[in-house]
Amino acid sequence: xxxxxxxxxxxxxxxxxxxxxxxxxxxxxxxxxxxxxxxxxxxxxxxxxxxxxxxxxxxxxxxxxxxxxxxxxxxxxxxxxxxxxxxxxxxxxxxxxxxxxxxxxxxxxxxxxxxxxxxxxxxxxxxxxxxxxxxxxxxxxxxxxxxxxxxxxxxxxxxxxxxxxxxxxxxxxxxxxxxxxxxxxxxxxxxxxxxxxxxxxxxxxxxxxxxxxxxxxxxxxxxxxxxxxxxxxxxxxxxxxxxxxxxxxxxxxxxxxxxxxxxxxxxxxxxxxxxxxxxxxxxxxxxxxxxxxxxxxxxxxxxxxxxxxxxxxxxxxxxxxxxxxxxxxxxx
Numbered sequence: 001x002x003x004x005x006x007x008x009x010x011x012x013x014x015x016x017x018x019x020x021x022x023x024x025x026x027x028x029x030x031x032x033x034x035x036x037x038x039x040x041x042x043x044x045x046x047x048x049x050x051x052x053x054x055x056x057x058x059x060x061x062x063x064x065x066x067x068x069x070x071x072x073x074x075x076x077x078x079x080x081x082x083x084x085x086x087x088x089x090x091x092x093x094x095x096x097x098x099x100x101x102x103x104x105x106x107x108x109x110x111x112x113x114x115x116x117x118x119x120x121x122x123x124x125x126x127x128x129x130x131x132x133x134x135x136x137x138x139x140x141x142x143x144x145x146x147x148x149x150x151x152x153x154x155x156x157x158x159x160x161x162x163x164x165x166x167x168x169x170x171x172x173x174x175x176x177x178x179x180x181x182x183x184x185x186x187x188x189x190x191x192x193x194x195x196x197x198x199x200x201x202x203x204x205x206x207x208x209x210x211x212x213x214x215x216x217x218x219x220x221x222x223x224x225x226x227x228x229x230x231x232x233x234x235x236x237x238x239x240x241x242x243x244x245x246x247x248x249x250x251x252x253x254x255x256x257x258x259x260x261x262x263x264x265x266x267x268x269x270x271x272x273x274x275x276x277x278x279x280x281x282x283x284x285x286x287x288x289x290x291x292x293x294x295x296x297x298x299x300x301x302x303x304x305x306x307x308x309x310x311x312x313x314x315x316x317x318x319x320x321x322x323x324x325x326x327x328x329x330x331x332x
Contacts, residue, residue, distance in 0.1 A: 048107075051127040057107030058100040058128065059084075062091025066327060067134050067161070069098045069125065072313070073143025073169070074181075075203055077106030082313030089320035095327075098134060100125070102148070110207055110218070112229050116236035116247055117182070118147040119155075126156035135159030138327060142167040142313075143272065144178065150248050153256045162330065163256070163284070164323055166263035166292060167299055170276030172239050175246065177271060179237035187230045195219045195226065244279045253283040259330040260287040261323065266296040288326070293318040 045060040059078060068090050070083055078084075078099040087097035102121040103111035114120030125148065129135040138161050139149035146165040153160040169178055186204070189197035199208050199218050208215045242250050262284075265277040281289035292298065294315060302312045 061087040064094035067137035071141035071145035081311035093324040122151035136161035140164035163260040171273040183234040
């Protein structure tokens with residue numbers, strides 16, 4: 001479980017010091033926000049919230065009655081190309097969209113606790129929605145963001161109005177690639193060279209370089225405890241009988257009864273297998289399986305263009321019509 005309470009970060013949850021442009025009238029220490037024009041139909045509120053002892057960076061796009069949350073995978077920040085554009089499209093349909101940086105990504109704090117990283121992030125999302133009084137919300141996302149959304153729905157149904165999922169990570173190759181991508185370099189650096197080498201890795205350096213104190217805290221980590229955490233988090237991605245999505249046993253998945261829209265994965269995609277999307281749709285009682293608004297090789301093509309575009313998500317705004325139509329129909 002993530003840390004709770006307190007006025008500062010608990011042990012192993014490392015604070016990131018982010019420069020904030022704030023409305024002078026905002027209340028200090030809890031939420032700081034200002035208005036940024038997006039277009040004539042939407043307003044983005046940029047803010048930070050302190051939840052579970054963590055400082056979480058987030059944006060609110062739009063001011064409609066239906067609340068959406070967009071959750072990414074990898075360690076991509078919330079403003080990666082295509083994500084804000086999808087939020088603006090949903091806001092233009094009368095929505096209010098929460099974009100947030102998960103702990104260990106973007107402008108949010110580092111946190112090294114919990115049975116798995118997605119579970120820690122799911123608990124943080126539930127606390128954030130409660131703190132901001134935004135729930136229940138439609139939890140939407142892709143890749144590992146689907147895991148976080150599902151775990152939030154399963155363990156925190158009070159903040160969940162629905163689910164909208166695409167590019168659902170799964171299958172033996174897909175999950176083993178995930179565990180390797182997230183943790184192998186970190187474990188190897190800590191094991192062979194120590195915590196200074198971890199702090200220099202590309203996945204951690206941007207987070208700790210914002211604040212010298214964060215670097216000091218990371219360097220002060222007990223190496224063996226840190227390795228235990230990273231290995232536990234890596235093992236959590238291991239394929240297990242009775243789990244279509246890691247950390248979500250079949251019976252727990254069947255208890256998630258909110259409406260769910262699942263976009264079928266491409267048959268060409270080894271990281272988000274079609275079989276995983278179809279199996280999950282068969283497990284969730286309120287699920288509807290639909291075709292995505294792009295071709296079979298969408299993920300592979302966006303991956304191939306990543307060096308040029310800087311984002312896997314540039315075509316996500318194509319999802320907006322289907323998402324809005326479904327939400328209006330089911331009342332999410």
